[in-house]
Each structure stands twice: as C-alpha cells, then as structure tokens.
Amino acid sequence: MTATILNALVWGIPAILLLSLIVYVLSLRRIVPTNVVHIVQRGNTTISYGVGKTSNVYYEWPSWIPKFGVTVRELPVSNLI
Numbered sequence: 001m002t003a004t005i006l007n008a009l010v011w012g013i014p015a016i017l018l019l020s021l022i023v024y025v026l027s028l029r030r031i032v033p034t035n036v037v038h039i040v041q042r043g044n045t046t047i048s049y050g051v052g053k054t055s056n057v058y059y060e061w062p063s064w065i066p067k068f069g070v071t072v073r074e075l076p077v078s079n080l081i
Contacts, residue, residue: 025059030072032056039073051077 030049032038037050040058049056063069 028059028061030058030060032058035077037075037077039075041071041073042069043067 030038032050034051037048037053038058040047040049040060047058049058058070060072061068061070063071
C-alpha cells in the first residue's frame with residue numbers, strides 16, 4: 001500500500017508540473033484581432049502582426065527571458081492608415 005502511494009507521488013508530481021508548463025506556454029499565445037496591429041520586438045528584430053500580414057499569431061514570452069522575451073506595442077489600425 002505504501003509503495004503504491006510513493007509510486008503515485010514519484011510519477012504524479014512530474015506529470016502535474018509538465019501539464020502546468022504546457023498550460024502556461026499555451027496561455028502565452030496571442031491572436032491579433034482584425035482592428036489592431038501588434039508591433040513585436042525581440043532583440044534587434046521588429047515584426048508586425050495583424051491586418052494584411054502573413055501571420056496574426058505569436059507567443060508573448062516575458063521580456064526578462066533572454067533570446068525569447070518580447071516587447072509588444074498595440075496600435076489601432078486607424079493610426080497606421
């Protein structure tokens with residue numbers, strides 16, 4: 001009985017942590033609405049997402065994560081016309 005509980009703890013905790021990590025990464029996914037443009041800056045690269053672009057989906061990693069972190073500016077389409 002005790003071995004079964006210990007076995008469940010050993011395999012259950014890493015599974016919960018992995019599932020939590022997957023849910024967190026999926027929560028970072030951003031879909032840009034049609035009336036807004038997101039200007040995403042990662043390092044020295046700047047990419048626009050939104051209306052008229054090839055993609056309107058990106059992951060908004062926190063800016064404190066090196067190489068992956070992004071800074072986002074959200075502008076209404078009316079400012080860009």
